[in-house]
Amino acid sequence: MLVTRYFRLLQQCARRNTPNVAKTLHAQLLKNGLHRYGPLPNTLLDAYGKCGLPGDAFSLFEEMPHRDQVSWASILTAYNQANLPRRTLSISRAILADDGLWPDHFVYASLVKACAGLGSIRLGRQVHASFLLSSFCEDDVTKSSLVDMYAKCGLPGDARAVFDSILAKNAVSWTAMVSAYARSGLKSDAMAIFESAPARSLFSWTALISGLVQSGNNVDAFHLFIDMRRDGVDIIDPLVLSSIVGACANLAMLELGKQIHGLVILLGYESCLFISNALIDTYAKCSDILGAKDIFNGMNRRDVVSWTSIIVGTAQHGQAEEALELFDKMVSTRVKPNEVTFVGLIYACSHVGLVDRGRGLFNSMIKDYGITPSLQHYTCLLDLLSRSGHLDEAENLINQMPFQPDEPTWAAFLSACKQHGKIEMAVRIADGLLSLKPEDPSTYILLSNIYARAAMWDKVANIRKLMTLMDVRKEPGYSCIDIGKEKQVFYAGETIHPMKDEIFCLLSELDAEMRRRGYVPDTSLVLHDMEQQEKEKQLFWHSERLAVAYGLLKSVPGTVIRIVKNLRVCGDCHTVLKFISAIVKREIVVRDANRYHHFKGGTCSCNDFW
């Protein structure tokens, strides 16, 4: 029968995700006058949604004379699938008002998913309450979606409470709970749930591994990925790979990243959009910006994430002009920039002091793209203004912006005051910042530096006392370097490394040559009130210098030396690395906590802006 045939074809179309087939079938139904017959309108609506055509689904939905809960669930799925959670919620309010229909369990599950997508715990709790009061309150599918919603809102305890109430737990419920713990960084809880689940699958492995990457447990994620491979899990889709590629980016381990890239090629996923995007970021974060560009240039399709990743990467490596040119190309290929793109662009301007261009981009973001600036955008603009010496304009911006400045905002401003030698202004702001009771140890270090610069040693001592009192500890500075397959970590201070003597010898020789070329140690950044000679000795043993010396001794002559530092590189080391790059005629790339420095021939790619 014709109706049964169309019904089957539409279902198949939804499963196979074939938008053109959906449109053809719709045309045929209209021609045959079957478009309002029985279940066909709802099935067509479902097909449009699953084929990624929410606009067509909505037109159809609006024209339907009789809408039931199935129509409702289908249009909500269409919007959820298209990642438009706001529309999902706004249309359900309209349906409730216009059609007088109450949600059933299908509708509840979709509403919860939309709240999860928004990360809105306020709305999520409202829907949860309404679900509990409804006659569908025992529905396990909706409960699984609630577990996921609480997980995405960062509330693993609430997720667990719902999980425990599920009567018949299935693979979906277990995976949602694993993900809840893993993304909150609760490693042992995540492992416990993962291991007690009745079965493991690529889904649950992916939830565990990617959750750990999201919570910053990159090394654990790697070990689990190796376990997963050992278990012989068939990687039939590439989702877990994009997480593990991201872990390489976070760890900034280039050799590891290249190995994973090899695995990606071996498994045949190198042309997958998500994977290529993750690889761009990884090569950029592993300080190999040329590798990142190779990936980007080789892609046959690029989305906003691809463009944003290459723009941000290029900007972080100090090639701001090129980042801005990439943006022009992005616009001309009609890919719409998002809020992240503008963070990258204003950041790019900030690092080369392009004040007018940065202001222009900020305004264009609002006017041309309808993006409401977030605190981060204001912080970027503030950074741009203050770094370039427009300190009064920056202070005005702080007072006028619709956000309460937070600690990083003040810290950015303060750091610029220091850079521009506005010590009085800096001390005034530092006093104010101190009263906010900052939590970040680096803020105390910054404050301490300001007071040290102003030779206010009593205040320096006071800060150090506060740090002990509040148990704020400075993270010890360290620098890593990979030579071949070996990784070395150096901490500041006299090293106990087996090559200590050679390192000391080389650094002393370099020190002598630098001084002949005019180097004067900048000891103003050393915190303690001590003798000049003692301060210079402190600087001499900074971890990045030890790592560079080791690199020079051990690496293949002529190759790039890549260092990863956990904190920001200090001003004096920055000068020293410039000198060293000229003396030894080698390129040295340092990734610090903020950005990348390519030292070559006595200059740095950051133009001394950092």
Next chain:
DNA sequence: GTAGGGTTAG
């Protein structure tokens, strides 16, 4: 007609 795993900033 519903629910679980993935990439970009900070």
